[in-house]
Amino acid sequence: MTTRRNFLRLVGSTAAGGVISQYGTEIARAFEQVAEGDMEVVWFQGQSCTGCTISTLQAQYPTLEEALNEFRLEVTFHPTIMPEAGEAAIESMSMSPDILIVEGSIPTDIPEAATIGGRTAEDWVTDLAPQSDIIVSVGNCAAFGGWPAAENKKRLYDLGENVTGAKGLQFEKRKKGGVLGADFTGGAGLPVVNLGGCPPNPDYVLLTLATVLNGHVPELDEYNRPLPFYEPLVHDNCMHRGYFDRGEFADKPGGEGCLLKQGCKGPYTHCDDQTRLWNDGTSVCLNVSAPCIGCMEPGFWDRFSPFQQEMEGSPVLGNVSATQAGAVGVAAAAAGIGAHLGRRAMGYGKFESAEKADAETKAAEEDTE
Numbered sequence: 001m002t003t004r005r006n007f008l009r010l011v012g013s014t015a016a017g018g019v020i021s022q023y024g025t026e027i028a029r030a031f032e033q034v035a036e037g038d039m040e041v042v043w044f045q046g047q048s049c050t051g052c053t054i055s056t057l058q059a060q061y062p063t064l065e066e067a068l069n070e071f072r073l074e075v076t077f078h079p080t081i082m083p084e085a086g087e088a089a090i091e092s093m094s095m096s097p098d099i100l101i102v103e104g105s106i107p108t109d110i111p112e113a114a115t116i117g118g119r120t121a122e123d124w125v126t127d128l129a130p131q132s133d134i135i136v137s138v139g140n141c142a143a144f145g146g147w148p149a150a151e152n153k154k155r156l157y158d159l160g161e162n163v164t165g166a167k168g169l170q171f172e173k174r175k176k177g178g179v180l181g182a183d184f185t186g187g188a189g190l191p192v193v194n195l196g197g198c199p200p201n202p203d204y205v206l207l208t209l210a211t212v213l214n215g216h217v218p219e220l221d222e223y224n225r226p227l228p229f230y231e232p233l234v235h236d237n238c239m240h241r242g243y244f245d246r247g248e249f250a251d252k253p254g255g256e257g258c259l260l261k262q263g264c265k266g267p268y269t270h271c272d273d274q275t276r277l278w279n280d281g282t283s284v285c286l287n288v289s290a291p292c293i294g295c296m297e298p299g300f301w302d303r304f305s306p307f308q309q310e311m312e313g314s315p316v317l318g319n320v321s322a323t324q325a326g327a328v329g330v331a332a333a334a335a336g337i338g339a340h341l342g343r344r345a346m347g348y349g350k351f352e353s354a355e356k357a358d359a360e361t362k363a364a365e366e367d368t369e
């Protein structure tokens with residue numbers, strides 16, 4: 001096993017802020033550097049659907065299997081893919097792993113809602129994380145609470161919101177804190193690295209591991225997500241952007257045109273999936289005219305549901321609704337309205353009004369939490 005001292009030397013040996021964002025020789029070199037012994041990995045699951053595991057299993061160049069077998073990553077625990085079960089599985093788990101990966105949210109009001117080996121997920125995670133060098137939240141649930149933390153707006157089954165008290169490791173939706181607390185850092189000195197998404201792109205998982213193993217300290221955004229993956233705005237790289245700029249909107253999901261009126265959350269969602277694509281570079285939601293539902297963002301689910309409804313009065317459109325914009329249609333582009341909307345959208349997060357609306361949303365969320 002790589003010692004903590006060796007690992008820290010590895011992490012500190014190259015320039016800060018760099019992130020491996022593409023496959024190639026770098027990723028192979030990253031894993032090959034782990035030459036002094038196997039890196040022990042624990043992949044833990046809380047309240048999860050296992051979708052993040054399924055997504056990671058679809059990774060290419062290398063596949064997850066190649067990464068594990070050829071690059072000396074020893075997964076000592078993974079409830080879904082390990083052959084052992086019961087006590088044997090628990091006994092094989094490293095209690096001070098080099099890398100702790102968590103999938104699924106952690107229930108804190110009803111801790112028994114997620115248990116492994118008779119212990120609650122909360123107990124496991126609060127024990128394991130301080131003993132781990134690198135901690136990675138894979139998926140929106142582990143990073144921000146995900147759908148288990150949702151409001152239950154319709155009060156189905158007469159239940160309140162976030163019934164189990166689901167939290168992410170270091171965030172509750174967009175608020176810092178979570179199960180480990182806002183100031184937590186792992187043995188390598190990093191906070192929990194959040195890979196938002198429901199699920200995240202499999203590249204994000206392996207490339208993040210490659211980045212830290214290659215000695216880089218990844219530059220993170222305000223939600224602790226690696227910047228190169230989560231800085232691009234979906235709306236900026238969407239194949240339907242021309243329709244948006246011309247004010248041409250689809251009248252149904254799958255229809256021709258920009259999907260904003262069908263509830264597309266691309267103007268509010270950050271990730272590089274429009275250029276990276278999924279399934280070995282085959283496609284992405286918007287390329288088959290499925291509206292973006294904002295799954296990469298903290299606050300996904302509540303912030304973006306109902307998914308099929310446009311976000312009226314949102315910063316991207318100011319006082320102009322997509323319905324109004326759509327009614328104007330192509331003529332809007334000639335009048336410059338399309339371009340105006342385009343500029344507003346591209347400036348998401350930069351315009352004062354957008355920042356104000358964002359701050360108000362955040363404050364409202366904090367009031368209700």
Ligand code: SF4
Pocket residue numbers: 047048049050051052103104138139140141142146147197198199200
């Ligand atoms: S983030 Fe999505 S895919 Fe991953 S465990 Fe949660 S619900 Fe499943």
Ligand code: SF4
Pocket residue numbers: 234235236238239240241242244257258259260264265266267286292
């Ligand atoms: S609103 Fe959605 S469909 Fe329209 S251009 Fe933006 S990301 Fe694409």
